Amino acid sequence: MGAAGVGLVDCHCHLSDPDFDSDLDDVLEKAKKANIVALVAVAEHSGEFEKIIQLSERYRGFILPCLGVHPVQGLSLEDQRSVTLKDLDAALPIIENYKDQLLAIGEVGLDFSPRFAGTDEQKEEQRQVLIRQIQLAKRLNLPLNVHSRSAGRPTVNLLREQEAETCETVTFDIYLLRNRFTCTRARKTGT
Numbered sequence: 063m064g065a066a067g068v069g070l071v072d073c074h075c076h077l078s079d080p081d082f083d084s085d086l087d088d089v090l091e092k093a094k095k096a097n098i099v100a101l102v103a104v105a106e107h108s109g110e111f112e113k114i115i116q117l118s119e120r121y122r123g124f125i126l127p128c129l130g131v132h133p134v135q136g137l138s139l140e141d142q143r144s145v146t147l148k149d150l151d152a153a154l155p156i157i158e159n160y161k162d163q164l165l166a167i168g169e170v171g172l173d174f175s176p177r178f179a180g181t182d183e184q185k186e187e188q189r190q191v192l193i194r195q196i197q198l199a200k201r202l203n204l205p206l207n208v209h210s211r212s213a214g215r216p217t218v219n220l221l222r223e224q225e226a227e228t229c230e231t232v233t234f235d236i237y238l239l240r241n242r243f244t245c246t247r248a249r250k251t252g253t
Contacts, residue, residue, distance in 0.1 A: 069097045069098060069099030069100075070096075070097055070098050070099065071098070071099060071100045071101075071102065072093070072098055072100070072101045072102060073102045073207070074102060074104055074168075074169070074207060075101050075102065075103055075104070076103070076104065076106070077089075077101060077103045077114070077117055077125060078103065078105065078110040078113040078114050078117065086117075090121065090124070090125075094124075099124075100123070100124055100125075100126055101124060101125050101126065102126050102128060102165060102166070102207065103117060103118065103125050103126065103127055103128065104128045104130070104168045104169040104207050105128060105129050105130055105131075105132070105168070105169065106131075106132035106134070106135070106169060107131060107132065107135055107137075107149065107153070108131070108149070108152050108153035108156055109137070111129050111153070111156045111157070111160070112156075114127045114128075114129065115127055115129075115160055115163060118163065126165040127160070127163060127164055127165060128164060128165055128166040128167065128168040128169065128207050129153070129156065129157045129160060129164055129167065129168075130153075130157070130166075130167045130168040130169055130170040130195055130206075130207065131145055131149055131150045131153045131170065131191060131195065132145065132169050132170065132171070132173075132209060133145050133170075133171050133172055133173040133178070133179075133188045133191070133192070133209060134173050134175075134178050135149050142177075142178065143178065144173075144178045144179045144184040144187065144188060145187065145188055145191050146187055146191070147187060147190060147191060147194075149191070150191045150194060150195070154198070157198065161202050161204075164202070164204055165204070165205075166199070166204050166205045166206060166207045167195055167198055167199040167202070167204050167205075167206050167207070168206055168207025168208065168209075169207050169208070169209045170191075170192055170195045170196075170206055170207070170208060170209065171192060171208045171209035171210050171213075171217055172185075172188050172189065172192060172209075172210055172211075172213035172216055172217045172220070173188070173209065173210070173211045173212065173213060174188075174211070174212040174213040174216065175211055175212045176212075185216075189216075189220060192217075192220060193220070193224055196220075196221070196224040196226050197224070199226070200225075200226070206221075206226060208221070
């Protein structure tokens, strides 16, 4: 291990997934032994929000909560579909309720895989959902945890168009890694 106090942060994990229900404590203990100092727990739909908040309260300072609406909705593979504004409308009051506890808004983004967004209308609705979440993040002064699949350029262009990097005290450095974008949070200086 490197210098004392230095560790790793998993900036995107789905700890609210039912697959972790039976062994979450073991998973977290292994993460700590592997020098993980924090886990950023992201949401995909509003049904996960309460569980993510409960986990963040139970493991305060280790599990850091993000709430947002993913571009693909549906609990099972057979039920997955493109996000709608109705999905976002159901989620917004819950996000507002927990806004002071959040590390970021996420997981949000665009997923133009033909299976989920086969029409221009579905792609546009995903764009509108993302725009509203960018506006929310800016208003709350929170960073975004962004998903992009088959939509790299449209995602980056939309983030730029919406000036996602202009949150009052937060800037975003976006890196493309295997079709996913990660955002690092940094305080602005001198502005």
